[in-house]
Amino acid sequence: MKRREFLGKSAKTAIVGGAVFSLGGINQAWGKGVTSADMPYDLVAVKGGEPGVMFDLAMNAIGGMGKFVKKNQTVVIKPNIGWDRTPDRAANTNPELVKKIIEHCLAAGAKDVFVFDHTCDTWTKCYKTSGIEKYVKEAGGKMVPGNTENYYQEISIPEGKKLKTAKVHELILESDVFINVPVLKHHSSTKLSLAMKNLMGVVWDRRFWHKNDLHQCIADYATYQRKPDLNIMDGYNALMKNGPQGVSKSDVLNMKAQLISTDMVAIDAAAAKLFGAEPANIPFIRNAEEMHVGTMDLSKLSIKRIKV
Amino acid sequence: MGGSLLKKIRVVVSLVFFTSFLLVFLDFRRMIPEDIINGVTWLQFIPSVLKFLNVFTLGAIGFVVVIVLSLIFGRVYCSSVCPLGIMQDIISWFSRKFKKKRARYFKFSKPHNKLRYGLLILTVLAFITGSVLLVNLLDPYSNFGRIITFFLKPLVIWFNNFMSFLLGKVNVYALFPVEVKSVPFMVFLLQLGILVVIGWMSVFHGRLFCNTLCPVGTFLGFLSKFSVFRIRFDKSSCTHCGLCGMACKASCLDVKEQLVDVTRCISCFDCLPVCSTTSVIYGTKKQLKKLETSSQKVETSGDKPDLSKRKFIFGTIAFAFGTVGVTKSQSRIQLQDTLKPDGLQVKKDTGFVTPVATLQSTVPEDREFPVCPPGGTSIDDFNYRCTACNLCVNACPSDVLQPSFFEYGLKGILQPRMDYWKGFCNFECTRCMDVCPTGALLPIEIETKKLTQLGIAKFIKDNCIVHTEKTDCGACSEHCPTKAVKMVPYEEDDRLVIPEVDDKICIGCGACEFACPTTPFKAIFVNGNSTHKIAEKPKEEAIQKSADEDFPF
Numbered sequence: 126m127k128r129r130e131f132l133g134k135s136a137k138t139a140i141v142g143g144a145v146f147s148l149g150g151i152n153q154a155w156g157k158g159v160t161s162a163d164m165p166y167d168l169v170a171v172k173g174g175e176p177g178v179m180f181d182l183a184m185n186a187i188g189g190m191g192k193f194v195k196k197n198q199t200v201v202i203k204p205n206i207g208w209d210r211t212p213d214r215a216a217n218t219n220p221e222l223v224k225k226i227i228e229h230c231l232a233a234g235a236k237d238v239f240v241f242d243h244t245c246d247t248w249t250k251c252y253k254t255s256g257i258e259k260y261v262k263e264a265g266g267k268m269v270p271g272n273t274e275n276y277y278q279e280i281s282i283p284e285g286k287k288l289k290t291a292k293v294h295e296l297i298l299e300s301d302v303f304i305n306v307p308v309l310k311h312h313s314s315t316k317l318s319l320a321m322k323n324l325m326g327v328v329w330d331r332r333f334w335h336k337n338d339l340h341q342c343i344a345d346y347a348t349y350q351r352k353p354d355l356n357i358m359d360g361y362n363a364l365m366k367n368g369p370q371g372v373s374k375s376d377v378l379n380m381k382a383q384l385i386s387t388d389m390v391a392i393d394a395a396a397a398k399l400f401g402a403e404p405a406n407i408p409f410i411r412n413a414e415e416m417h418v419g420t421m422d423l424s425k426l427s428i429k430r431i432k433v
Numbered sequence: 434m435g436g437s438l439l440k441k442i443r444v445v446v447s448l449v450f451f452t453s454f455l456l457v458f459l460d461f462r463r464m465i466p467e468d469i470i471n472g473v474t475w476l477q478f479i480p481s482v483l484k485f486l487n488v489f490t491l492g493a494i495g496f497v498v499v500i501v502l503s504l505i506f507g508r509v510y511c512s513s514v515c516p517l518g519i520m521q522d523i524i525s526w527f528s529r530k531f532k533k534k535r536a537r538y539f540k541f542s543k544p545h546n547k548l549r550y551g552l553l554i555l556t557v558l559a560f561i562t563g564s565v566l567l568v569n570l571l572d573p574y575s576n577f578g579r580i581i582t583f584f585l586k587p588l589v590i591w592f593n594n595f596m597s598f599l600l601g602k603v604n605v606y607a608l609f610p611v612e613v614k615s616v617p618f619m620v621f622l623l624q625l626g627i628l629v630v631i632g633w634m635s636v637f638h639g640r641l642f643c644n645t646l647c648p649v650g651t652f653l654g655f656l657s658k659f660s661v662f663r664i665r666f667d668k669s670s671c672t673h674c675g676l677c678g679m680a681c682k683a684s685c686l687d688v689k690e691q692l693v694d695v696t697r698c699i700s701c702f703d704c705l706p707v708c709s710t711t712s713v714i715y716g717t718k719k720q721l722k723k724l725e726t727s728s729q730k731v732e733t734s735g736d737k738p739d740l741s742k743r744k745f746i747f748g749t750i751a752f753a754f755g756t757v758g759v760t761k762s763q764s765r766i767q768l769q770d771t772l773k774p775d776g777l778q779v780k781k782d783t784g785f786v787t788p789v790a791t792l793q794s795t796v797p798e799d800r801e802f803p804v805c806p807p808g809g810t811s812i813d814d815f816n817y818r819c820t821a822c823n824l825c826v827n828a829c830p831s832d833v834l835q836p837s838f839f840e841y842g843l844k845g846i847l848q849p850r851m852d853y854w855k856g857f858c859n860f861e862c863t864r865c866m867d868v869c870p871t872g873a874l875l876p877i878e879i880e881t882k883k884l885t886q887l888g889i890a891k892f893i894k895d896n897c898i899v900h901t902e903k904t905d906c907g908a909c910s911e912h913c914p915t916k917a918v919k920m921v922p923y924e925e926d927d928r929l930v931i932p933e934v935d936d937k938i939c940i941g942c943g944a945c946e947f948a949c950p951t952t953p954f955k956a957i958f959v960n961g962n963s964t965h966k967i968a969e970k971p972k973e974e975a976i977q978k979s980a981d982e983d984f985p986f
Contacts, residue, residue, distance in 0.1 A: 170984055209861050213822050245912060245948075247830045247859055248464070253860070270609040275598070298926065313920045314907020314930065331908075332950035338904040365976045375973040380980045398985040401978055408905070423986040429983050 128158070135380040149432055154358035163192060167426035168395055169385040174433030178223035178341045178359045179383040185230060186429050187385065196234035198301035199237050201414055202226060202266070203353075205308045205323050206242035206257050208370040214364035216258050216370045218308045220256035222359050222383075226304060227264035235314040238266040239296050242326045246264045249273045269296060275328035284416060293327040297351060305389070309360040309396050311368030315339060317400060318369050319393040321347045321418075328422035342403075344412035356392045358384035365432075381433075391426055392418025398423070436705025443702050447513040447522070447911065453518040458581040459589050461611050463830050467867035468827070476514050477574040478649045479820060480870035487818050487872030503653045507700040511650055517573035518650075518699070520580070520641055521635035525682060528636040530534040541687045542638070544825055545645045545698055553651040569821045569847060570627065573647050574870075578822035579624050579836070579847065579864030582893035586827070587613045592892035612832075614855055619838045620847060621824060644697045654696035664698050664705075664713060665721045666691040671712035677704035686713075743977035794951040796894035801934035803840040804851035804888045804941060807858065808866035811964035819873035821847035825865035831856040834865060834942065848873075851887065851958060858887070860914035860942060886968040888941030888961040890918060890934045896956035899923055899931040906930065909945035909957045914973045918945045920958065932957060937969045 169186050171179040184190055194200055204218035212220055227238045240261045244251040248270060252258040258268050270276070277292035297303055307323035314335075315322055321343050325331050326410035360382030367376045382399050386392040390413050394404035404421045405409045414421045453473045457465060474480060481495035499510045511518045529537045556567040569575060590613050597608035615621075643650035657663070668691050670960075678688040681704050685697035704713045705753035714721060728945045802812060806825065809815030826834045826849050833856035834849040841848060851858060862968040863882050864873040877885065892907075898906040900923075909932050917939035932945075934957070941959045949955045 135804075170986075172982075172984065209859060238489055250830060250859060250862070267606060269606045271784055273610045273612055275594075275610050312907075312944075313910040313916075314905050332948075333952040335906045335908045336898055336902070336949075338902070340904070365978060369911055370914065372914070372916050372971045373973045375975055377976060378980060401985075425868050428986065432982075 157420065164387055166429040167386060167388060168391050169429045170395060171383045171431045171433065173381050176219045176359065178433060179418040180222060180225045182204065182431050183383060183385045184222050186431060187279040189231040190229035194230050194235050194302050197236045200230045200238045200239060201296040201307055201326040202234045202240045202303060202304045203323065203327055204240065204257060205326065205427045206247045206255050209246040209254045210370055211254055212363065213374060214371050215310060216306060218306050218359045219361045223257055223306060224260035225263060226263040226306065226357065226421065227266040227347035231265055231310045239269045239300065241269040241271040241294060241296060241333050243271040245281060245366060264318040270379035271360065272327050282345055282349045284348040286341055287344040288334065289343035291346060294327050297327050302352065303353045305356045307358055307359055309400060310364035311366050313368060315409060317402060318399055319384040319396045320358060320389045321393055321409055321413060340408035341412055342415055343409040347413045348416050356386050356389055358392050358396050360384065365401065373388040389423040390414050390421050394421035394423055435700060438600045440702040440706055442802055443513050445518045446767045450514050451516055451519040454577065455581065458578055458827055459586055460827065461586060461590055462830060467864065470868045474870035477870060478510065479572045480570060480574060483818060483820065483871040488875065500656060502659055506662050507657045507695065508653045509700045510653055511699040512701040514986045515573050517577040520577060521631065521640060521642060524635045525639055539684055541678050542684040544694060549645050549651040550647060553648045553868055556648045563817060564844060565817055565820060566844060571646055571648050572820050573649060575629060575820040575822035578824055580628050582823045582827055583616050583624050597865060614832050616836060619840050620836045639684060639926050640699060643699065644683060661717055662715060663695050664715050665695050666693065667712040667714060667721065667724045668708045672710055676707045677713045679933050680704050680707045681821050687931045707887065716777035756809050793899055794954040794956060796893050797954050800960055803837065804959055806834060806849055806851060806865055806874055807882050807885050807887060808877050810875060814862040815873055816841055816845040816848060820870055820871050822870065823849065824868055824870060825849055825874060826869045828864050830862060830864060831859045833858050851943055853946040857943040857947040884940065884968050884970065886940050886962055886966040888959040889936050890939050890945050890957055890959050892932055892934050896951050896954055897931060898951060899929050905929055907949055908948040912944035912948040914942060914944060915940060938971050940968050
């Protein structure tokens, strides 16, 4: 059910028509992901190690990547690669972590592991400077562009209050497994950039979100049925101020933390706590919980805490 | 050296130069390193002269090499180095394939001396008195750059997009689609006018552009009067058959009088292999004397110009200038047309529920100055240094550089400006300055560039989403690399934050303006600095929080 459009603007009607047509088929491709019942814990939190080490331990705790990735499946990983910044600036996801995730996916038998982001700065520069392109290639994954509208297909978000449609990158719709790998950082307008906020990078038109109640749009998109099968929060280096891109290294805290969950609200709530913020004070987390995307009350969750 | 070998060498050299220029101007993936680009453009005459004047380095002496070459070999620059010259040869070569036999041949014509020397003097005088307008419109290299950028590059990108579409079907992402950023309509039209003139001349008259309108051609032609090697007739053996004249795209061989107009000869050597009696030779005076039995001296011709042709040429120039003289109001209309942001409109008739319609912003941006690219130092200086070759427009990885129409006024027509509707200046990038062949964009260090203030962001509260919709937005602050645009508590609702600009650390990169989602007017825009300034460095403060050992949950 692949349907790539080129010469986007001249073929708008075709895109819309095709999207409607293709929705049925796409739904069958996924939706058989891991449910929370399959997970031994609602949330795994690791502290005190290098990104790769922490990820190994977390995967051990939940029973390995094989739970999420079956043989010959395709995987799409969505890190934050939004900015033309080096890894030590914590504006993007740690490249070592991305590499480790790909290795786990391939070891579990994945056919292809794709990595992309719809970046804010020039995408070629972001992919390079973030170190992610290099590490992805080393691990055997494929970097995919997200820079033109042709890659994005229109979907509908029936439960959305403000955001009712969006154009989503085809890999999110086509891949068997979707892994969301945000970086924990301060954000000038949404207070924090976390798992749900990271999904702004899988859609084409972000300006619409900014225009129409940003917090609500983030929560709205989190209700869309194609949710990440797994969320991995990179808190190795956390951007504590001047987010989302930071001004200097003095904005970065070497927190050495990592969170893993299938629940975007839970992982965002835990990340907010790590940052030093109250989840209920972050509107998009609160909104998402109200829309039953997940649970932000951490006391209700089973949490596995690991210290390296 | 045999005539046909000389011609072959000329063809190979010119194709190597032409291909290099094509690659440099068509490199939409920006893969060619800056040093190689500089190497390719190094010999270009006018850019090199300007770079020498602007930067004053020994690295900018390409034009001296060209002068020396011309004094020795004649106008080999025009035949083999100038990309526009070679392009005309290619046009002319192709067009001859479609012509009737008789029309395929060139014939001798008289030089338009008053026109060409007049134009050269006018161009130089205008330059001395502070205008590069004529240089920009007539410089062959810059014209070539614009022609490729405006007309050929979009076709190449479309082809790339088609191929990447095919490859994408099998999940191969080696090629990726690239957005074609359209050139403003009037800019397109102006350059199209110039292309039509040059194209017409090359189809019907070979190198007429080079020998009448091109100031470089005229200047090097003048130098060629003193060249050591040149095309000469061996009058003793010449049979007046006229084959050489029919092959001469510069129309400079007067077979009847057995005269060569060296000022117009571009040393292309096309005449050498066609001569059945080897009476046309390329060599020194001595070499000719050896061949010649008669002692008659060969002189350059100095005929009077052909009036009817001159009228036509004046007509075409008037047309070209007429295109320039389009009123400002039209350019404003064009500006409005470009104010359509990508992807903002939500499509109707989708079968989905159409998202809520958002309010339109109401306050127009009050732009006092356009934003001149980094390294331009000031709008006036930049306008005086740039030949509008648009190489930086191609090289810019952020697509923020766009050719201007009347934004700078007539003096800066076709020169690049920062168009923050199309993109914003990448904080960590100096590529435009690194490739600029004229030194119009002075090569400044990255650390200095990060503090170079091109303009200052101005916030229009009445357009801002936070103020009009009472919801959070902050796209501007998000994109700001120095946090000169920071979010502060909004006075009417303390749950919200609204942007505030710190003029001292703003560098005018346009990230805020690009990211601002309001239409048709932005809530934050960059007003250019007429002279670039140095901004203050953003303050660094240590973080209060330290990494906890324990989990806070």
